[in-house]
Amino acid sequence: METDYVIIGGGVVGLSVAWGLLRRGLTVTVLDGDDGSFRASRGNFGLVWVQSKGMNEPRYARWSQQSAAIWADFADEVADNTGKTIPLEQNGGLDLHFSEETLHATLEKYEKLKTQLDGDYPYEVLGHNALRKSEPHIGPKVVGAILHHQDGHANPLKLLVALAADVRRLGGRVLTGKIVTAVTKPDTFHISCADGTFFSSNKVVLSAGLGAAQLGPKMGFKTPVRPQRGQVLITEKLPKLINRPSLIARQVDEGGIQIGATNEEVGLDDRVTQPGLSGLAAEAIAAYPALARAQLVRSWGALRILSPDGLPIYQESAELPGAFLVTCHSGITLAAAHARLLPDWLEGNDAAPNLEVFSETRFDVS
Amino acid sequence: MKHVLTFLELESGPRVDVTWDGTALSLPEGSNLAAAMLAAGVGVFRHTPVSKAPRSPFCMMGTCFDCLVEIDGVTRQACMVEVTEGMVISQPQELGGQVNEM
Amino acid sequence: MAAAAEASELGLSVTIIDEQPRAGGQIYRDVDKVSPSRAPILGTDYTDGKRLTESLRQSGIEYLPGAVVWAIEDQFRIMYTCEGRGAQIQADRILLATGALERPMPIPGWTLPGVMTAGAGQILLKQSGVVAKKSVLVGSGPLLYLIAAQMVRAGTPPVAMIETQTRSDLGRALWHVGGALRGWRYIMKGLKMLAEITLARVPRYSGASDIAIEGDDAAKAVTFIYKGRERRIDCDIVFLHHGVVPNPQASRSLRISHNWNAAQQSFVPKLDEWGQSDVAGVFIAGDGAGIGGAKAAEQAGRLAVLKIAEDSALLSTQDRDLKAAPLRRELGRELAARPFLDTAYPPYIAALTPDDNTTICRCEEVTAGEIRGYAKLGCLGPNQTKAFGRAGMGPCQGRYCGLTVTALLADANRQSPDETGYYRIRAPLKPVTLGELAAMDDMVQNSAE
Numbered sequence: 001m002e003t004d005y006v007i008i009g010g011g012v013v014g015l016s017v018a019w020g021l022l023r024r025g026l027t028v029t030v031l032d033g034d035d036g037s038f039r040a041s042r043g044n045f046g047l048v049w050v051q052s053k054g055m056n057e058p059r060y061a062r063w064s065q066q067s068a069a070i071w072a073d074f075a076d077e078v079a080d081n082t083g084k085t086i087p088l089e090q091n092g093g094l095d096l097h098f099s100e101e102t103l104h105a106t107l108e109k110y111e112k113l114k115t116q117l118d119g120d121y122p123y124e125v126l127g128h129n130a131l132r133k134s135e136p137h138i139g140p141k142v143v144g145a146i147l148h149h150q151d152g153h154a155n156p157l158k159l160l161v162a163l164a165a166d167v168r169r170l171g172g173r174v175l176t177g178k179i180v181t182a183v184t185k186p187d188t189f190h191i192s193c194a195d196g197t198f199f200s201s202n203k204v205v206l207s208a209g210l211g212a213a214q215l216g217p218k219m220g221f222k223t224p225v226r227p228q229r230g231q232v233l234i235t236e237k238l239p240k241l242i243n244r245p246s247l248i249a250r251q252v253d254e255g256g257i258q259i260g261a262t263n264e265e266v267g268l269d270d271r272v273t274q275p276g277l278s279g280l281a282a283e284a285i286a287a288y289p290a291l292a293r294a295q296l297v298r299s300w301g302a303l304r305i306l307s308p309d310g311l312p313i314y315q316e317s318a319e320l321p322g323a324f325l326v327t328c329h330s331g332i333t334l335a336a337a338h339a340r341l342l343p344d345w346l347e348g349n350d351a352a353p354n355l356e357v358f359s360e361t362r363f364d365v366s
Numbered sequence: 367m368k369h370v371l372t373f374l375e376l377e378s379g380p381r382v383d384v385t386w387d388g389t390a391l392s393l394p395e396g397s398n399l400a401a402a403m404l405a406a407g408v409g410v411f412r413h414t415p416v417s418k419a420p421r422s423p424f425c426m427m428g429t430c431f432d433c434l435v436e437i438d439g440v441t442r443q444a445c446m447v448e449v450t451e452g453m454v455i456s457q458p459q460e461l462g463g464q465v466n467e468m
Numbered sequence: 469m470a471a472a473a474e475a476s477e478l479g480l481s482v483t484i485i486d487e488q489p490r491a492g493g494q495i496y497r498d499v500d501k502v503s504p505s506r507a508p509i510l511g512t513d514y515t516d517g518k519r520l521t522e523s524l525r526q527s528g529i530e531y532l533p534g535a536v537v538w539a540i541e542d543q544f545r546i547m548y549t550c551e552g553r554g555a556q557i558q559a560d561r562i563l564l565a566t567g568a569l570e571r572p573m574p575i576p577g578w579t580l581p582g583v584m585t586a587g588a589g590q591i592l593l594k595q596s597g598v599v600a601k602k603s604v605l606v607g608s609g610p611l612l613y614l615i616a617a618q619m620v621r622a623g624t625p626p627v628a629m630i631e632t633q634t635r636s637d638l639g640r641a642l643w644h645v646g647g648a649l650r651g652w653r654y655i656m657k658g659l660k661m662l663a664e665i666t667l668a669r670v671p672r673y674s675g676a677s678d679i680a681i682e683g684d685d686a687a688k689a690v691t692f693i694y695k696g697r698e699r700r701i702d703c704d705i706v707f708l709h710h711g712v713v714p715n716p717q718a719s720r721s722l723r724i725s726h727n728w729n730a731a732q733q734s735f736v737p738k739l740d741e742w743g744q745s746d747v748a749g750v751f752i753a754g755d756g757a758g759i760g761g762a763k764a765a766e767q768a769g770r771l772a773v774l775k776i777a778e779d780s781a782l783l784s785t786q787d788r789d790l791k792a793a794p795l796r797r798e799l800g801r802e803l804a805a806r807p808f809l810d811t812a813y814p815p816y817i818a819a820l821t822p823d824d825n826t827t828i829c830r831c832e833e834v835t836a837g838e839i840r841g842y843a844k845l846g847c848l849g850p851n852q853t854k855a856f857g858r859a860g861m862g863p864c865q866g867r868y869c870g871l872t873v874t875a876l877l878a879d880a881n882r883q884s885p886d887e888t889g890y891y892r893i894r895a896p897l898k899p900v901t902l903g904e905l906a907a908m909d910d911m912v913q914n915s916a917e
């Protein structure tokens with residue numbers, strides 16, 4: 001059976017794109033890995049985040065803002081379609097600082113970015129006392145915070161389940177346990193899987209997260225993505241302790257406090273370590289001392305999918321036209337953009353967003 | 367909550383006072399807290415954060431976490447704790463806070 | 469305990485870490501503390517454990533009671549908490565003797581207060597001298613008879629025993645006994661307990677089906693079908709039991725390979741003849757390696773120690789094998805009864821793949837029907853359903869839903885349990901507070917996203 005698109009990888013990126021294509025009436029097959037695959041979509045922190053993104057590339061800051069702005073509407077649509085809720089809160093987010101120096105250094109960069117974005121970068125600085133008003137449990141070591149009004153957080157797993165359900169409801173074919181091993185283009189695309197099955201399509205999207213590193217080069221992409229481990233903790237469910245999410249901790253809709261994440265270059269090792277967990281716990285307690293008494297219930301390690309500059313890669317293959325590489329670090333934040341805006345670019349419409357700066361050519365050595 | 371005694375203590379020894387959800391209980395010193403609470407007629411140890419369903423000890427060996435209580439501010443498994451004088455015990459303050467709809 | 473004594477005799481330096489405040493494990497729980505009046509209730513098998521706890525005291529082994537291990541990492545750094553403080557020790561080798569858990573028995577109403585495992589009932593009696601006044605025992609297996617007999621001796625016999633095994637199970641099982649003398653001895657022991665139970669006029673309903681527990685805020689009654697008729701028995705306490713399975717938490721967290729064992733209807737770690745796993749240096753003995761019972765655990769622990777002693781050049785290969793031979797013979801005799809017991813007392817089928825409405829994850833309150841629904845959304849394994857529906861994410865870390873989720877998914881996707889797999893287990897194996905964690909820290913910089 002031939003479909004308009006085969007999407008390789010059914011993480012949040014692949015499913016968002018599949019959803020967007022299906023909404024436009026295209027036929028889509030999603031091929032996804034097995035229970036043992038590395039899945040960033042299941043281990044991430046759940047922030048829908050704008051601040052600190054694209055400090056050196058305003059286009060990325062703008063792309064994140066665009067996605068954050070339409071996130072609620074997108075989530076509502078998926079939720080309405082499936083009857084599944086996708087908890088989301090966009091009341092702003094905090095960047096907590098333990099020293100005046102780091103606070104000022106960050107502010108300087110934000111000011112510069114704000115000018116580049118024509119002033120559309122709504123943040124404010126909260127000193128310790130002001131912060132304490134909205135976060136009564138904040139600790140004395142926190143000197144202040146940057147509150148960015150475009151930030152928020154969501155339940156990334158519920159987004160994933162709802163997307164998985166809605167993609168099927170829209171007629172998408174989603175097959176799990178399908179590891180794609182080769183993609184060729186004799187005339188249409190021919191996609192072969194490890195279990196001997198194959199699929200054909202007019203176009204292919206490679207959104208296999210870390211799996212793209214192997215497959216990408218065979219399809220004419222550079223695919224310079226690497227894993228970076230993030231360890232994450234979650235506590236027992238607690239009464240309301242944290243209002244706004246920060247890069248240190250957030251209270252999830254189920255009540256647990258999620259704390260994260262380490263940044264470790266350890267290859268494909270997604271284990272947790274005591275030093276990692278202890279470091280995170282210490283930092284979270286410095287921010288919210290009441291957490292010292294909270295029980296740790298779970299921890300996990302997940303692998304970020306990082307390009308050399310941390311920005312997304314959107315690239316059509318020169319070797320196999322009609323094959324696209326779509327990969328990014330912030331797949332939760334960008335889910336709405338991938339679902340609502342990216343399909344125009346894949347389809348080559350007039351409405352296509354300009355994604356030049358995200359092409360792989362930026363990694364060419366000149 | 368009614369206190370029907372569903373369990374029987376076979377032996378009696380020295381007792382100490384503790385408080386459970388604000389009321390006084392006298393429990394055998396050094397005994398297993400979960401067992402002592404059951405024998406004292408405590409029928410519900412906690413309510414689940416998900417559906418608020420009542421729970422009480424299930425495994426008595428530290429594996430099911432249905433005996434969770436708060437002891438002096440820390441959530442602990444009652445079946446893994448020994449009774450000491452003056453313990454302040456309460457139902458754990460678990461809460462599945464819902465994120466506000468925007 | 470047995471392994472430690474043997475190891476210290478052979479000149480190895482040994483530390484025992486056990487979360488219980490007193491030695492004995494689940495089976496000989498608090499054996500040193502038990503009052504003389506309770507000893508006859510518990511029987512000589514139990515007081516037998518004193519021999520082991522005494523050897524522990526004499527041997528100069530480092531013994532850390534009340535120490536709760538929450539993580540084991542490479543080169544064997546073992547993280548534990550003890551009296552509210554975090555600590556760690558380093559070891560060249562680890563012998564996991566983390567024992568068994570009762571097989572989860574998800575039936576309607578099993579989360580109600582007043583419903584406990586039969587093992588819990590026994591611990592209440594052994595450790596605290598606390599017995600249920602009006603209880604019903606539900607399930608199958610030798611432990612059910614043991615606790616019933618002990619309750620009879622304590623003067624509080626159960627109101628009824630609702631048993632799930634059938635006559636034909638027993639018939640098939642008798643084929644397995646064959647010439648195994650030790651097997652017969654277990655059977656005789658079983659018969660003696662049954663005689664005690666019968667003498668106390670405890671009604672037994674074997675071959676019961678459609679078992680459910682009634683009650684709003686607490687268990688009030690058990691309903692079931694017996695000989696084609698619906699029955700209802702009032703009670704305050706329900707003790708459930710249909711076998712025990714290896715406690716997989718520590719071995720899984722070390723990413724040791726496990727295989728499905730059809731006879732035991734559970735996963736067991738892959739071990740060599742000395743109990744060494746495929747993570748070099750990690751040995752497993754006792755029920756954690758596959759269910760064999762207390763005596764078998766002792767022999768297996770000693771065998772592992774012989775291999776460790778040989779690896780550490782404290783024992784020649786020849787001496788190791790010489791010492792191992794009688795242990796292996798004894799182990800063989802102990803295990804001879806297993807096929808009989810596994811066949812005679814199979815798990816209650818309806819609790820292996822429960823009805824849609826039955827809660828299977830106690831912590832996050834996920835039903836069997838939800839798991840089947842996630843299978844339809846493409847979930848092939850339990851780590852996917854965990855992300856989709858939270859089963860296995862709660863504080864028990866999947867101990868009481870893991871096997872059920874694997875069974876449900878295997879069934880729904882028509883795959884074997886081995887293909888379906890099991891939860892990934894990670895720290896904390898046991899709860900640890902953030903404060904205890906942080907106290908072990910030397911700060912590093914992180915950022916969440």
Ligand SMILES: Cc1cc2nc3c(=O)[nH]c(=O)nc-3n(C[C@H](O)[C@H](O)[C@H](O)COP(=O)(O)OP(=O)(O)OC[C@H]3O[C@@H](n4cnc5c(N)ncnc54)[C@H](O)[C@@H]3O)c2cc1C
Pocket residue numbers: 008009010011012013014031032033034037038039040041042043044045046047048049178179180181207208209210211212215229230231232260261302303304305327328329330331332333334916917
């Ligand atoms: C610790 C951590 C915290 C994070 N926090 C945030 C955050 O707060 N906010 C945010 O926006 N983002 C966050 N992220 C990033 C976000 O999780 C990722 O950007 C996103 O999940 C990537 O999704 P993906 O679909 O590309 O990859 P994945 O989720 O990894 O999915 C890839 C899929 O491809 C499949 N696959 C791989 N190879 C093949 C093959 N050959 N054939 C078929 N299928 C294949 C796999 O089975 C897998 O399902 C975080 C990431 C980490 C690790």
Ligand code: FES
Pocket residue numbers: 400422423424425426427428429430431432433434443444445446
């Ligand atoms: S009763 Fe199960 S953990 Fe305490």
